[in-house]
Amino acid sequence: MTRRTRPPIGARLTGLVAGVETLSQPATTTVPVASLGPGTFQPRVHFDDDALADLARSIQEQGILQPLLVRPLPAGTYEIVAGERRWRAARLAGLAEVPVLIRPLTDAEARMAAAVENLQRENLNVIEEVRARLQVAAATLDVPEADAVARMFALDRHPESAPAHVEALDRAFGTLGRETWRSFIRNRAAVLNLPSDVQAAVREGLDYRKALVIGRVQDAGERLTLLERTHTGITVQELRALVGGAPARGGAARDPWVKVSRRLADARLRAGLDERRRAQIEKLLRQLDALLDG
Known part of the structure; x- marks a missing residue:
C-alpha cells in the first residue's frame, strides 16, 4: 500500500489565503458561548469598547x-x-450560543486563517495589519513569527537559495494585495519593534513612517515631545532632521557617534544582517569596547 504524503504547508494553505474558503461554508453547528476561548494567533490586540457595543446591538x-x-x-x-470580535460582542449581547464551523486545523493553518480573516476587515490599525501579514509570512514559510522577518531578508538577498519559498511568498502577498513581501520587510515590518508609546500612537492613527522615525529616539521624554509635534502637521522629513535621521537641508552631516549608535539600535537592520557581516560587526564592537575601557 502506497503511503500518501502530506502536501507542503504552502499548498495546504492556498485556499485560506485565497479568501478563507472555510469561512464561506454554511454553519454546521452552534456551541455555547462559554465553551469558546480567544485564539492563540489573534492579530488584534485591542478591541474598541464602543465598536463592540455597536456590534452587540446589531447582533x-x-x-x-x-x-x-x-x-x-x-x-x-x-x-x-x-x-473573536463577534464572540466578544455576542457575550455583550447576552447570547447563550453562537454558530460555528469546527475544523481540526494545525497551528500553521490556524495562524493563516486568523491572519487572512482579519486582513479582510477595513478597521485594522497598522500594527494589527502588519502583525497579520507577518503571520501569513510565517505560516507560508513554516517558521515562528519571531524568525519570519529575518528569513524574508535572507530570501530577498539570496532568492536562489529557496526559490519555492520565494514563489510561495509572492503568491501569498499577491493574493493579499497592497504590497509585496519585499516592500513589507523594508518598510512596515519594523513597526512591531517600536517602543510601546509609539505603537500606541500608531493604533490611534499616527502615520507609520513618522512612527518609525520617532521610534529611533531612546529617551521617552523626547519621544513624547516628538509625538506631540505630530499633531501640528510636522512632516516626515522635518522629524528626521529633528532626531538626526537626516541632516536638515543645507546643514552639516550629523555626528557619526549618534549615527552609528542609532543604526546599531535599529532592530530591523540587525535582523537583516547575514552571518558574515554580523560576525564582523560584533568583532568591531568588541574592539571598540576595549578602546573605550582603555
Whole structure:
C-alpha cells in the first residue's frame, strides 16, 4: 500500500489565503458561548469598547450573520481561529450560543486563517495589519513569527537559495494585495519593534513612517515631545532632521557617534544582517569596547 504524503504547508494553505474558503461554508453547528476561548494567533490586540457595543446591538437585532471558525480543544472546548470580535460582542449581547464551523486545523493553518480573516476587515490599525501579514509570512514559510522577518531578508538577498519559498511568498502577498513581501520587510515590518508609546500612537492613527522615525529616539521624554509635534502637521522629513535621521537641508552631516549608535539600535537592520557581516560587526564592537575601557 502506497503511503500518501502530506502536501507542503504552502499548498495546504492556498485556499485560506485565497479568501478563507472555510469561512464561506454554511454553519454546521452552534456551541455555547462559554465553551469558546480567544485564539492563540489573534492579530488584534485591542478591541474598541464602543465598536463592540455597536456590534452587540446589531447582533441582538439580526443575530450573528457569519459563523465563527473554531478548532476543537480537549474537554469539549474550542479555540476561536477567526471571529473573536463577534464572540466578544455576542457575550455583550447576552447570547447563550453562537454558530460555528469546527475544523481540526494545525497551528500553521490556524495562524493563516486568523491572519487572512482579519486582513479582510477595513478597521485594522497598522500594527494589527502588519502583525497579520507577518503571520501569513510565517505560516507560508513554516517558521515562528519571531524568525519570519529575518528569513524574508535572507530570501530577498539570496532568492536562489529557496526559490519555492520565494514563489510561495509572492503568491501569498499577491493574493493579499497592497504590497509585496519585499516592500513589507523594508518598510512596515519594523513597526512591531517600536517602543510601546509609539505603537500606541500608531493604533490611534499616527502615520507609520513618522512612527518609525520617532521610534529611533531612546529617551521617552523626547519621544513624547516628538509625538506631540505630530499633531501640528510636522512632516516626515522635518522629524528626521529633528532626531538626526537626516541632516536638515543645507546643514552639516550629523555626528557619526549618534549615527552609528542609532543604526546599531535599529532592530530591523540587525535582523537583516547575514552571518558574515554580523560576525564582523560584533568583532568591531568588541574592539571598540576595549578602546573605550582603555
